Amino acid sequence: MSDGNEEKTIEQPYVPSDPLAAASVTLLGERFPEDIRHVGEHRGEVTVVVRPAAILAIARALRDDPALRYDFLADLTAVDWPERDPRFEVVYHLLSLPTRAVLRLKVLVGGPEGDDDDTSRLEVPSVTDVWPAANFYEREIFDLFGIRFSGHPNMTRILMPSDWVGYPLRKDYPLTGFHLPDPHWGGQVPLSQELPMTIGQQTLRTADRTEDPPIARGPGSWWNKGQD
Numbered sequence: 001m002s003d004g005n006e007e008k009t010i011e012q013p014y015v016p017s018d019p020l021a022a023a024s025v026t027l028l029g030e031r032f033p034e035d036i037r038h039v040g041e042h043r044g045e046v047t048v049v050v051r052p053a054a055i056l057a058i059a060r061a062l063r064d065d066p067a068l069r070y071d072f073l074a075d076l077t078a079v080d081w082p083e084r085d086p087r088f089e090v091v092y093h094l095l096s097l098p099t100r101a102v103l104r105l106k107v108l109v110g111g112p113e114g115d116d117d118d119t120s121r122l123e124v125p126s127v128t129d130v131w132p133a134a135n136f137y138e139r140e141i142f143d144l145f146g147i148r149f150s151g152h153p154n155m156t157r158i159l160m161p162s163d164w165v166g167y168p169l170r171k172d173y174p175l176t177g178f179h180l181p182d183p184h185w186g187g188q189v190p191l192s193q194e195l196p197m198t199i200g201q202q203t204l205r206t207a208d209r210t211e212d213p214p215i216a217r218g219p220g221s222w223w224n225k226g227q228d
Helices: 019-031 052-064 134-145 197-203
Strands: 036-042 045-050 072-080 088-095 102-109 123-125 148-150
Touching (some): 019 052, 052 102
Antiparallel strands (some): 088 102
C-alpha cells in the first residue's frame, strides 16, 4: 500500500542519438512545445510528428536556424492507413546541405475510412513559401490522395486529368473499376461497359468482369524464369 511518499516517474523527452537530430528535436521542443505529438527513431532515422496547423512555422524554423539550416526538401509524400484515425500521414523528408543533417516530419490528417471527405480534415498548410520544391509534391499528393494544401499557388491535379474521378493511391481505390457519372473521362471504363482483352491485364479484370485475367506464362514471361 502506498504511503504517499513514493517517487513519481517523470517521462523525459526522447533524445536522438545523432547530435544534429538531437539539436533539431531540442529546437522544436523549446519553440513549439504544444505542437510536437511524438518523436521516434528507427535505424538512425528520426521522425517528429507535429500538429498540422504548425507545419509551416516549424518548417520555417528548421530552415532558418543557423546551426541546422534544413534548406532542402528531399521528398514529400503521403501514406494512407484506412483503419486509423487520423487516416493519412503527410511525410516530409528534410536535408541540410551545409551540415548533411536529415530529419523526417509527419502530420496526421483525415478521418477513418468512410469519413474522409470532410475538407477541413483533409487540409494542411502549404510549405511552398519555405521550400519551393514542395509545389509539385503537394500537387501530386492532392492528385493521388485528395489532401489539399492551403496557400498553395496552384492546387490542381498534376498527373491525372482534371476531371478524373477518385484518388488512385488511396487504399480503397478500386482496381476493378467503378461506376462513373456521365460524362466521364474516356480513360476510365465504367463497369457497365465491356473491356477489350488487351486492357484486361492492365485493369486486373477480364472483359466480362467475372475474374482476374489469366497470368501470361509464355516464353520469356516472368512466370517461366527459373522454372525450367
